[in-house]
Amino acid sequence: MELTATTIRDELVERCKRGDSPAYQQLYQRYSKAMYNTSLRIVNNSADAEDVLQEAFLDAFRSLHDFHYRSTFGAWLKKIVINKSINTLRKRRAHFVEINEHNEDAVYALAQEETVNEEEMQYQVTEVKRAIQKLPDGYRTVLSLYLLEGYDHEEIAGILSISHNTVRTQYVRAKQKLLSIIKQGGLS
Incomplete structure (x- = not known):
């Protein structure tokens, strides 16, 4: 059918x-x-x-x-x-860190390095948007395409002409950096 x-x-x-x-x-x-x-x-x-x-x-x-x-x-x-x-x-020459097969395990280790209780991070949307604006271009782009625009990692890899692993790494790092900015109160 x-x-x-x-x-x-x-x-x-x-x-x-x-x-x-x-x-x-x-x-x-x-x-x-x-x-x-x-x-x-x-x-x-x-x-x-x-x-x-x-x-x-x-x-x-x-x-x-x-x-x-x-x-x-x-x-x-x-x-x-x-x-x-x-x-x-x-x-503007946004740089994405390429990940090769030899350090793929580092991607998974990176995701496990620091766990943050995200439920404690309840902020207003405007505050989070300000924190996202402070991210480097590469991080902000991947995070925006994934979280705000609804693209999956494979689609983002195609759009940016980078590897799937690079997208995953950029996303994990962007999320950690965003949470760090929020925890440090860098929203003003």
């Missing part, structure tokens, strides 16, 4: 495909805030996030003929935003 997904056509997207100028503005208004926030969580700089947002919408509008409802328009646009955000980080 073959499963098929039925995707509902978005009338606003269809109007844009037909060249309806007001529809472009409405589509931008519908998605711009969420896409800006997605980019900001990755690039950690409002000017860069604004640039990413504008470039992503320009690319999306230019490529609307390539959008065939294999996903929602929002998911398609989000992928463009994330890729552009990653490219912005690459321009």
Whole structure:
């Protein structure tokens, strides 16, 4: 039995495909805030996030003929935003520590090194966001893509063009660093 997904056509997207100028503005208004926030969580700089947002919408509008409802328009646009955000980080030379097979055990040891009772770390969302902003680019990117954007480690590895082990290591280290920042009260 073959499963098929039925995707509902978005009338606003269809109007844009037909060249309806007001529809472009409405589509931008519908998605711009969420896409800006997605980019900001990755690039950690409002000017860069604004640039990413504008470039992503320009690319999306230019490529609307390539959008065939294999996903929602929002998911398609989000992928463009994330890729552009990653490219912005690459321009800033975000460094990811590569892990090879010989030190793979170190990844697991690292995860076991320091256990923190995360239930004791109940903070408001805005405080945690401020702590995330203090993470280095590589850590913040992996943590944001995994926790906030919902990508799994394999997907993140593909997006960032790094190994699965590197993603796992970056995630573990990012989480530890984030918890350390929170424990030290470095949220102000």
